[in-house]
Amino acid sequence: MPGKGCIVVAARNGVDCAILNLQGRVYMPQTDCPFRKADDLIQTLPASAKVRLVDFHAELTSEKMAMGWYLDGRVSAVLGTHTHIPTADTRILTNGTAYQTDVGMTGPYNSVIGVEKSIVLQRFLTQLPVRMEAARHGAELHAVIVEVDESTGRANSIRRFTAT
Ligand SMILES: [Fe+2]
Numbered sequence: 001m002p003g004k005g006c007i008v009v010a011a012r013n014g015v016d017c018a019i020l021n022l023q024g025r026v027y028m029p030q031t032d033c034p035f036r037k038a039d040d041l042i043q044t045l046p047a048s049a050k051v052r053l054v055d056f057h058a059e060l061t062s063e064k065m066a067m068g069w070y071l072d073g074r075v076s077a078v079l080g081t082h083t084h085i086p087t088a089d090t091r092i093l094t095n096g097t098a099y100q101t102d103v104g105m106t107g108p109y110n111s112v113i114g115v116e117k118s119i120v121l122q123r124f125l126t127q128l129p130v131r132m133e134a135a136r137h138g139a140e141l142h143a144v145i146v147e148v149d150e151s152t153g154r155a156n157s158i159r160r161f162t163a164t
Contacts, residue, residue, distance in 0.1 A: 042075070
């Protein structure tokens with residue numbers, strides 16, 4: 001895949017934070033194995049980057065949950081993206097990794113995952129191709145807030161955050 005897949009940036013408090021982007025393979029374009037890629041990327045991280053956030057862009061809940069357990073204790077958080085629907089399984093896994101299957105989208109919720117409702121309904125009803133357009137109403141922000149112990153990289157807490 002093109003690109004680097006991870007970056008280390010200094011947070012406002014000066015703590016190094018690693019951000020890793022992985023993509024699932026179930027019901028998605030075929031890519032490198034995200035599990036093996038996670039192993040490779042983690043090995044490249046400097047020792048200073050104990051705070052590690054994984055954005056796992058994937059369709060399937062089970063693939064995301066598997067990734068959470070696969071990386072439990074090796075990263076601070078595994079957060080799913082792509083489905084646009086926030087899930088209610090916010091938790092800290094056994095070895096200290098914060099987890100949520102999908103953090104949801106920031107965008108118009110008066111829609112079908114961000115797209116104008118009438119367009120999506122037309123597609124489902126007719127099975128004909130349509131041009132997708134973003135909906136214009138119901139903007140909401142969905143996110144999670146993770147508190148991490150910077151000396152160990154373990155998550156102390158994770159909670160959902162919503163602004164409507
Ligand atoms: Fe996506």
